[in-house]
Amino acid sequence: MGVGIQPGAQYAFILPAALTIAGWFVVARQAERREFRKEVRDQIRELREGIDEVKGRATEYWLEGERSKLPALAIALKAELKRLSRLVAGLSQAGLDFDHAQLVVDIRTLATGGDFESKKRKRSDLGSGLVDQSQKMTVAASAMAEKKTAGHRS
């Protein structure tokens, strides 16, 4: 008596193969999520550094007592603001949906409004406005990043 072949046995390889392929998809998706979260974390870190740079440059400009140093400090501050704007736009392009343009406007206005680059500019202490605004910006970006990455996790 020969060995009988169970009906459907020729298809037995299908289930392990399907499970393997599904496993590949799961692993690839998890890797993609990890990569996205890492990218966003890096961008948020850069944004924090950028905001700190702007605060530092603004403090230098507004607290400098020697008038001859002001043009160079003003140029440095404006360059940092340009960089900050690029960083925030980058976060927005990554899909973090917040009012990035208005936040940059608020920070720029606080740092370079009034008598900025004017002969009337007086050495003064920074108000709390710039600090509050920049904190608001970092918090908004971080919250959106958290929401976005949580979405990717689910």
Place this chain on the structure above:
Amino acid sequence: MGHSGDTMINIARDFSRAPAGRYVTDGPNSGERFRDQILIPALNKKDTITLELDGTRGYGSSFLEEAFGGLKRAGWAAVDLISRIKFRTVDPSLVSEIHSYWR
């Protein structure tokens, strides 16, 4: 130059790569001088203006407020300014700020 009835102004090329300050007394590249010598003459003779904002070393709000906010103080209607002045820039925050001075 753009199409007929449109003036193309590149701030870096036609005014300065280093716009700075509010009033003429603050320096040669002030917002007041840009407004009076570049913007207002262009508004007076052409239908629309396309402003290229990129290529400079950056803008301070004091310059932007005097140059663009000053147009409204000079009597130009916000709706007229918004419809006639268009911007080209990679930085959307600059356009937001300028428009905020016209509201």
